[in-house]
Amino acid sequence: MWMRGLLLWFALLSLAACHHGMQPVAFQTQGYPQKLSDWHVVEARDGLLQLNEGVVPYELNTPLFTDYAHKLRTIWMPKGVSARYSPTDTFDFPVGTIISKTFFYPLPKGEARNTADVARTYDTSRDFAGPGQGLKLADVHLVETRLLVRRKDGWIAMPYVWNAEQTEALLARTGDVQALTLVNDNGERENFNYVVPDQSQCASCHARDWTTRALQPIGPKARHLNRDYRYADGDENQLAHLMRVGYLTGAPLPADAPRNANWMDAHASLDARARAYLDINCGHCHNPKGAANTTGLTLDIATPEDRHIGLCKPPTAAGQGTGDHLFDIMPGRPDDSILPYRLGSAEPGTMMPEIGRSTVHKEGLALIRAWIAAQSGECLILH
Structure with missing residues (x-):
């Protein structure tokens, strides 16, 4: 019994590690909230992009390429519900699920903040304040946060673009374009336009069945999630972690689940x-x-x-x-x-x-x- 209590305590610690006085996550059942902070999933507070209580970060074995952007991916669900495991397809997420993906770039090393200059690097060591903690705003440039929201009628996509002050992200249903410059460790520079897709373009990728054009998440599949993540309470396989915190049911042991390279x-x-x-x-x-x-x-x-x-x-x-x-x-x-x-x-x-x-x-x-x-x-x- 004491072991079960200890495991539950660690699970709660993991879920709440980045929660610092934020209001509870507010699932919006209709409409299009104008501010990302209206959802209280992730918020810019105290020098960090913080994750709220119950917001679980995750990574993919192989991620989608988006102009060398780094990404913070999260899942949140209401209490008492879980996603159903599938060995091949996107997990069956319940109504009330919020999946977020924040696109950001590390700042070039040794440079003062310039919103046009961003680092072209695979190094993620400077992104987070610590295991299971939020992004360090002094070291990154936030571009956008996309939400996939599971309402009664299906998934809804909402893109939010971060302001120049990096304090808030505002709804951008018509998309956005930002002129940025990739700077690698050798000082080589590449100018490009980072394009935030408009809301209707989300179906181009997220409509798995083109006949219905109903949106579906892409990343949360067993083969993409079957890997370890460094949570606040230590390293753990993501499928096992989602099972342990009650966000997933029916998953086999990680060794028996598919896994992409x-x-x-x-x-x-x-x-x-x-x-x-x-x-x-x-x-x-x-x-x-x-x-x-x-x-x-x-x-x-x-x-x-x-x-x-x-x-x-x-x-x-x-x-x-x-x-x-x-x-x-x-x-x-x-x-x-x-x-x-x-x-x-x-x-x-x-x-x-x-x-x-x-x-x-x-x-x-x-x-x-x-x-x-x-x-x-x-x-x-x-x-």
């Missing part, structure tokens, strides 16, 4: 890394029910490595998007394949994904090129 993990196979990258960046559209279902190109992790994933597959339409290449993937020849050509473009009408980025993910592109270069076989070219 980390695309940057040098110990994982090239194939596993590339498939995980395509799954999260492309699979939400390129699947049998998604927005790109008419292309015949399916890129989610369940797709077998045959013609459906693009091997020797001609495009459904010619023109700007193909670069005059003949096949989506030509084994051993990334320079002659459409897939890396589109990933390597930032031009509207050519680049893929079509929205969500203004820059080329150089490291991701290199991964996909290496994956194609390692494949064997020949495509039949008809003259």
Whole structure:
């Protein structure tokens, strides 16, 4: 009995670690609140972007690329309800769930705050005040926080853009554009426009079934969440943690759940890394029910490595998007394949994904090129 009480105490400690006098999370059953703080999920307070009580952070094994932005992802649910586990699909979240994703950049090292300059880095060591704690506002630049809210009629998406003072994020249903400059550790600079999608564009990625266009979260699937996270009370597998705090039911032991590779993990196979990258960046559209279902190109992790994933597959339409290449993937020849050509473009009408980025993910592109270069076989070219 004492052990159960101790575990419950640790769970409550984990849920409340970042709560500092904030009002309780306020689930809004209708309308579009004008301020992010109306929800009380995350708030800028005392030099931190703080998580409220019961707001659980999480990460993905391989995240979606968004112009090198870092992301703070969270889940909150009302007391007494839980999501239902699925081994393949997005978990079945109850009415009242709020999923948030805050997009931010670390500030360049050694530079005074300049809202146009942001760091291009994979280093996250300066982002958080500590394990399970909020973002350090002195070291990051907040851009936007997107909410996915599970109401009775389904999921609603709401984008909120942070003000210059970094004190509040305001509803931006028509989207926003911010001119920023990526600065890497060598001082190299790249100007770009960070585009906050408008509310209607959310369906481009989040409508898993294009016939109904009903929104669904993308990240909260077993294969993306099956990894450890450093919570305030220590490291724990995220699936196990969600089960322990009552936010998830029906999950097996982590060893028995599917798990995507980390695309940057040098110990994982090239194939596993590339498939995980395509799954999260492309699979939400390129699947049998998604927005790109008419292309015949399916890129989610369940797709077998045959013609459906693009091997020797001609495009459904010619023109700007193909670069005059003949096949989506030509084994051993990334320079002659459409897939890396589109990933390597930032031009509207050519680049893929079509929205969500203004820059080329150089490291991701290199991964996909290496994956194609390692494949064997020949495509039949008809003259």
